[in-house]
Amino acid sequence: MHKFLSLTRVTLKNSMGMLSDGNSKKLTTILLYGFLGICMLPLMFALYFFVDTMLTNFHFLDQDATILALTFYICCFVTFFFAIFLVPSIFFFSNDGETLLALPLKPEVILGSKFITVLIYEYSFVFMVLLPSVAAIIKHGDLGIVSILAILLVFLLLPIYPLVLSSIISLLVMCFVPFFKNRDRFNLISSGCTIVLALGFAIYVNSASFTQSNPQELMELLLSGNNSLIAVLGYLFPNAIFAAKAIVENDILQLIFFLLISFVSLLLCLLLAKAIYFKGLIGFSETNSNRKKLSHQELGKAAHQKNRIITYTKKELKLLFRTPAYMMNCVATTFIVPILMLLIPLVQGVTIDASLLPQEIMAMMNDYWYYFLIGGIVIGLFIGNMGLVSSTSISREGTNLIFMKYIPMPLKDQLFAKVLSGVFLAVITDILTIVLFGFLFPIFPLPMLILTLAASLVSTVLANYIGIYLDLSHPKLVWEQEATAVKNSISGIIAMFGGWGCAALVGIAAYMLPNEIIKYASIALLIAMLILSCILHHKMDSFAFKQFKKY
Known part of the structure; x- marks a missing residue:
């Protein structure tokens, strides 16, 4: 535990240096991030009014948990989306990889400390979405002890499951597909695939086949109450559904399911890291260069003076x-x-x-x-x-x-x-x-x-x-x-x-x-x-x- 805490502290210190420009004073940096936070306030207020309006309209249909689950789902999806890029850069492509390999540290300790670093990065977005959403749900209902406890735990644990998914994907890809161990190649292919998937998702959501499919089923789910519309979200991020039900329904069982998903998934990720993390960490390269020998004519053309x-x-x-x-x-x-x-x-x-x-x-x-x-x-x-x-x-x-x-x-x-x-x-x-x-x-x-x-x-x-x-x-x-x-x-x-x-x-x-x-x-x-x-x-x-x- 002492090694884990020490390594986490050092990793956080080094990673937070990524957020600084290396030149500005601390006060200036704090003021700039404060200004950026102020710029986010209109977006947070807009999200609050959106959730508040949706809860007002859907409350009489008994679909409160569906609205809250939707915001949690969006939060998990965006966390997963950004983690696809952030996890490989911190887990595998950081400059401390060779140094950590030489130290007497277990793979699960190294990955655990880096996981905490990524989690803290994601908290900035998670809080920006959760604060207005939870504020709206507090306004609309009397919350019990379980609901209050669930709110606190959701703030801390909601990003864990999507981060675990992205971490497992990165571990498997880096271990069993050596082609991606070149950083530039990985960034290019992963970014391209992500853009294609995002465009495909946007096109599908706006297509007629999505907007006009099974309207009768959706209407029946909407009118049946008991948060039945939550089934439309699917179970890619089940933690979001259990978290929403625990808060709205004051249900201790739903909260236990949420905690189990978070901690069991994290445990599985650490066990997988123990088995394959070092194998994936060895053998990385920065870039590939093609050394072309120029002829005398090509060199003269390239060296010709231009504007x-x-x-x-x-x-x-x-x-x-x-x-x-x-x-x-x-x-x-x-x-x-x-x-x-x-x-x-x-x-x-x-x-x-x-x-x-x-x-x-x-x-x-x-x-x-x-x-x-x-x-x-x-x-x-x-x-x-x-x-x-x-x-x-x-x-x-x-x-x-x-x-x-x-x-x-x-x-x-x-x-x-x-x-x-x-x-x-x-x-x-x-x-x-x-x-x-x-x-x-x-x-x-x-x-x-x-x-x-x-x-x-x-x-x-x-x-x-x-x-x-x-x-x-x-x-x-x-x-x-x-x-x-x-x-x-x-x-x-x-x-x-x-x-x-x-x-x-x-x-x-x-x-x-x-x-x-x-x-x-x-x-x-x-x-x-x-x-x-x-x-x-x-x-x-x-x-x-x-x-x-x-x-």
Whole structure:
């Protein structure tokens, strides 16, 4: 037990260092995470009102546990989804693997300490979902002693079962499929499979076969009461169902089942680790390199002098496309939105025939051009930092940041090239989104779509400049894996959620303000964005020079 506690403490200390940029003061880091927590409050309030409304509507049908089980189910599913990536990186791909193998430690002790680390990571999301859900259920009923005890235990133990599932999958894959022992290969294939599964799930849920299947059965389950609708959720995560019933029904037996599932699954995971963990931990590699010998002609062509900004931008883009972690987290995510826009309506059979609309409506759209302007601004703000390209461009340099100081190229040009790489990918997404939108809903005039695209370009450029300023202020230069530089970057998270928040504010303002004000406000906002982008570009060199002195 002493070895387990000591190793857990050391593992937690090292892993929490992944959340720091290695440069900022503790107070600054705490304030940034506090700001991020404040940004999550609207989402928590929205979830609370959703659960509260659902409980109000379903209470007279005696389906309270179904609503609570649904939130627990979502929590378990998202925990499992993120653990698929987090578990291998901490269990197998961390740099302490060889050191731990040389120490007199049992495999179950090592895996147990790493499991605690992953569990603490997951608590941040679990609490964000559980707090509003449990607050809503407390409001709607008198809870007994068993229910109160169940709430406390659910907060602590709900993520264990989905983490055990992902841990067992990782143990079996790493032990019996040596092909995945290359980190880049594993990240690329697992990320690709996850995106395909997520898209497939979204398409299936939105398909007619799902939404129209067995409506009579669902109605009978709904009206029969006694939380019978809970059977629709299935039993992939039975702990969520038992936890919900224990809280709503004040049932000690359901609580015991929940505890048994959590602890027995964890015990099985540790026994499996004892048998195969070391076998899976041995023989890992970082990357594979193909050493190609260049001919004299190829070398002369490659060394030919070109425009330095274009060359540096190509270097950034090649790095994004050739590094699997960056490819999946920065490039692939930017194309998910247009793909979903195209596939989901096609699966649902949603089409609009423009010939059926009166010509007066078609002509009227030209009079409301400012709404297309606002739409373009919202699209650019939403997509601008969604791929985390510019907002992690400094963090991705890591310990090689000194390279930027010594190459014979002005710092301003290097930073501008990094911004261009982010703008390039974001603009492609803007174009695809607007073109697909025009394809699915061919009722909008072509000039209005072009206006939307132009406005999105302006807001996209501004979003990327703000992203690189944030990363210059708080770069995450200390990391073990490329994915950490993107996923755990505070600047990237703030840039992405900040952009989404600004897009929401612009959209809400356009909805609430009268047309006459929107007409002039949209032009003023676009001009202000252009001016701010020019100012940020002009001041970027001096700001970066000041920040680079701190690194």
